[in-house]
Amino acid sequence: KAGVTQTPRYLIKTRGQQVTLSCSPISGHRSVSWYQQTPGQGLQFLFEYFSETQRNKGNFPGRFSGRQFSNSRSEMNVSTLELGDSALYLCASSTGGQGWYEQYFGPGTRLTVT
């Protein structure tokens, strides 16, 4: 079974631009979560989507948004990029539903904002 894939793997953007990152979950998984990892703040939860609905949200500004499509693929968007948005963005998928399910992480997208 193919793992979680994220595209692109690396991205360089300029301050003020916007960016869209994509995540394809493992086949059959309905939950996709997004995390930001920086040296200073560590791994922080951004949001989770399940069956095309956001059901959990972390403490990030509204510039960070996401969506999920009917095939469970998810995108996250960051508008008006700031230097501090430079980070590794990870997505994780799981079967979802009630309770806890093992999450499988993708390799991440390394975003650099200059």
Next chain:
Amino acid sequence: DAKTTQPPSMDCAEGRAANLPCNHSTISGNEYVYWYRQIHSQGPQYIIHGLKNNETNEMASLIITEDRKSSTLILPHATLRDTAVYYCIVRGYETSGSRLTFGEGTQLTVNP
């Protein structure tokens, strides 16, 4: 979710057991202990989880103290490929949601 405390770094000789401690003194009755690890430049990988009984799988063993205030992840025969940051996470068995709250973790270095 209860807060966890882990040593920032540990060393282990290849082939020996690696014992990674985690303190979670404020854990509540319905919260599980989860362990993940992150090898450099990769996404985190699930290792094991437990509530109050000791657990073992093909990767590791999890020992939880009787009062549940601390736990130890044991890698029985550490290899160089086990060098990674190990995260101990305490989380309730929520009715929905896959949110994980990562702390700073323990950098385990396995030496040849």
